[in-house]
Amino acid sequence: MAEERSLRTYRANCHCATYVYEVNLPENIKNGLKFNSSYYSKIDGIYQCTQSSDDIKFVKGDPATLSSYNFGAARHQFCPNCGTHLFRVDSKTYVNIRAIQNIRVRDLDTKSIDDPEPTTWTPPKFTGSEPPAKIEDAKIYTGGCHCGAITLALKSKPIDSTYEASLLECDCSICTRNAYLWIYPSKSQVIITGASNFGYYSFGRGIWKKSFCRTCGVPIHNHIDDYTPEQIAELPEDNREWAVDHLDWSPINLRVLDGVDLDELPVRRIEGSKFGKVPYINP
Known part of the structure; x- marks a missing residue:
């Protein structure tokens, strides 16, 4: 007879707090599951399996309104407003630990x-134009979401162990939940197709708009509008300098790029949770 696990009740939520729930899982969570598949390479969920669907109790939001993306034998559920991935459902229900409060x-x-997947899946092909940036010894990297609605091209110095500019993993509330790994090209280095399928989510300063595919939920990039001088002048004073300094940026989630070995990259971990303008408060 299998030994019963000692459980405790955790609280979890998507970042925008449209969905808040409690879940019964083992005490002192110290590990999680990662699924090896093309989809999970883009969202990097870390999971715990519930004993029963009854172990999940929603205290806010209707789970029937979650966005779902079916791939392989599983249904992947995410918030349609902020893109946070919450569940994987196959014959069992798995909870994304990234959404659980107060877990490092x-x-x-x-x-x-x-995680067996259909053999027919191949990375979506980028069909847009070449990014116009002029960069010596540049390579063009392509990638996109999983369903193929959004593709992109990035012109950059080789993104490998020799890369010298910033590659960051941040532990702030949104970067933890959505598993971003950031590279910081300029707008002229990036061309995106299918932007009409973006969902955008903004918080804090409200300058950055984090994008994700509304169909498959893959987080793509950090968008900043092309503010005119007049629009910048209308921003709150403490946001004006920030907007001007970042106006030409187009940060990309490295996980969406095809053919990049993330394990060999000199990614620097930062504690963005400690210097956000507005502290995030768990609901």
């Missing part, structure tokens, strides 16, 4: 398991 995801041990 960086400290978790993970176990990888194979």
Whole structure:
């Protein structure tokens, strides 16, 4: 007879707090599951399996209104407003630990398991124009979301162990939940197709708009509008300098790029949770 796990009740939520729920999981979570598949390479969810769907109780939001993306044998559920991935559902229900409050995801041990997927899936092909930036010894990287609605091209110095500019993993509330790994090209280095399928989510200063595919939920980039001088003048005073300094940026989530070995990159971990303008308060 299998030994019963000692459970406790955790609270979890998408970042925008449209969905808040409680879930019964083992005490002192120290590890999680990672699924090996093309989809999970883009969203980097870390999961715990519930004993029963009854272990999940929503205290805010209707789970029937979550966005769903079906791939392989699983249904992947995410918030349609902020893009936070909450559940994987196949014959069992898995909870994304990234959405659970007060768990330091960086400290978790993970176990990888194979996730069979349709052999017909191939990375969506980028069909847009070449980014106009002039960069010596540049390479063009392509990628996009998983369903193919959004594709992009990035012109950059080689993105490998020799890359010298910033590559960051931030532990702030949104970067933890949506598993971003950031690279910081200028707008002229990036061309995106299918932008009409973006969902945008903004908080804090309201300058950055974090994008995700509304169909498959893959987080893509950090968008800043092309503010005119008049629009910048209308911003709150403490936001004007920030907007001017970042106006030409187009940060990209490295996980969406095809053919980049993330494990060899000199990614720097930062504690963005400590210097946000407005502290995030868990609902």
